[in-house]
Amino acid sequence: MDLYQVRSELALGKSLTHLRLRVTDYARVSTEHVEQKKSLQNQVEHFRQYIEENPNWTYVEGYVDDGITGTSDVKRDSFMQMLEDARSGKFDLIVTKEISRFSRNTLDSIKYTRELLSYGVAVLFVNDNINTALPDAELRLTIMASMAQDEIRRLSERVKFGMERAIERGEILGNNQLYGYEKDKTTGRLSIVAKEAEQVRRIYELYAIKEYSLSHIVAILNKEGKTTRLGKQWSITTISRMLENPKYKGYYCARKSEIVDYMTKKIKYFKKKDWILYENQVRIPPIVTEELWEHANTRLELRKKSFQNRRGDKALYKNRYTYSAKIYCKEHGTVFHRRTFRKVDSDKTWVCSTYLKQGKKACTTPNLRESELDFILRDILEQLGIYSKNAILLLSSFYKQTTSSFIEEKDFLLEKEIKEIEIKKKKLLSLYLDENLPKEELKEYYKTYDTEIKELKSKLQKTKKDRDGKKNPLQEIEKFLIEKGQSKAVFDKIVGFLLDSITVFQDKTKENSIHLDIFLSYELEKQELLKEKEYIFKRGYDTKGTKRYEVTYQVHVYSYL
DSSP: OOHHHHHHHHHTTOOGGGSOEEEEEEEEESSOOHHHHHHHHHHHHHHHHHHHTOTTEEEOOOEEEESOOTTOGGGOHHHHHHHHHHHTTOOSEEEESOHHHHOSSHHHHHHHHHHHHHTTOEEEETTTTEETTSTTHHHHHHHHHHHHHHHHHHHHHHHHHHHHHHHHTTOOOSOTTOTTEEEOTTTOOEEEOHHHHHHHHHHHHHHHTSOOOHHHHHHHHHHTTOOOTTSOOOOHHHHHHHHHOGGGGTEEEEOSEEESOTTTOOEEEOOGGGSEEEEOTTTSOOSSOHHHHHHHHHHHHHHHHHHHHHHHOHHHHHTSSTTTTTEEETTTOOBEEEEOOGGGTTSOEEEEHHHHHHOTTTOOOOOEEHHHHHHHHHHHHHHHTTTTHHHHHHHHHHHHHHOSOHHHHHHHHHHHHHHHHHHHHHHHHHHHHTTOSOHHHHHHHHHHHHHHHHHHHHHHHHHHHHHHTOSOHHHHHHHHHHHHTTSHHHHHHHHHHHEEEEEEEEOTTSTTEEEEEEEESSOOOOGGGGSOEEEEEEESOSSTTOOOEEEEEEEEEEEOO
């Protein structure tokens, strides 16, 4: 569309219908309700007929967004595609019902109509009688868009007010497709769906009684081909939310969250103590017993706290990996972090935190490959004689921290596992006596547990027999330690014990040259180790497009003792 020519013709009294234009349409409804789908269909049919009846217009296939809110344009795929096609010059005019169908945000309405005009595309808002090809359109658009935006604000307030009153009346809000239940549209009460309820009880029992992990439960359900009501595979999030939902024990629950701002859709999630929560088995018949629900949620809460502690405890974080909080950039004094990069995903890389935050321009200190560090530290430990008598002493101390006798450790673990299964059997019996577990399921669980106990007792008997047949347990310990002394797990423990820190810097006069100052919490007896030693590694692969190169480490070892 030539905007100057169109405006000139409109100024002469012509209307858009008198101009030869390629015309498309845009339609949208904000929910997926049947009534709204019908409205959407009516919009599409109406505008197609409206365009095709005009002999001067050429119809271009329209754009439809179904069930997407107008307050978030980035989610409107068809709308964004329409902008792309406008940029490509596929049409001259867009016909749409009203501003609220196009965008309920005043700024966005102006932004998009301006953008479309820059591509030579005008918008006709039929119900609002606004044609953006006219010079005064933006003023009228601003007024109408502001009114549309305020309307959705008032609608949001009305919805919020209505929900508050519904909560006061005890009406069940939220998901009408809650797995295990059906909602009666007339009474608003939930009724149990027998087949789904059976699956819900099974999930609770697997988690609370058999103490399966969430991932294990998900794997079982998906392997069996079980799906959610929407036909999707089960996920950890879905299972976790099911276990936390008080409705499954027959409790009314509301005000778990609230939309803070109707435009940004920002949601505030309330703590459990602030929820509206009370027993209401008339409206919400329980699928699981309160005891089973509480048992599942106690376990879930403990596991969540354990995970949060592992993430939040700085001391634990520092010891998460062998070199955590032990490698420092000499240039900035900042710590290195462990990362996985696509090209070397099989080999972890340690990178300066300044480099990670600000890039190569801020820090030129080279990255370190973990495999290369391991090789260098192993070589140093070998020269120190750590993998001989000292290894036995060090490893013995590690084992003493966890058990008083290495020989008795296997017995202890096996007996502990047997006791844990016996406790599970008692829990099952308790549930059966309280009529919360069918007799057939009790027998099935008992059969499984009895088999596990039998196997563990057989192993226990074997370890005791082996122990009694050994003349010198100390020799067996030493033999084991020497054999295991070269393993990665033991190497990590020794390095964690001896390595104080590593300072990294680069010789800028020599390409791919890395300097390491390694500080050990160990008294160096061999003075030659204090001298600098060179290590050379080849990086890259002999494949097309990948450069193979050498990296040189200049290593100097120091002692703090």
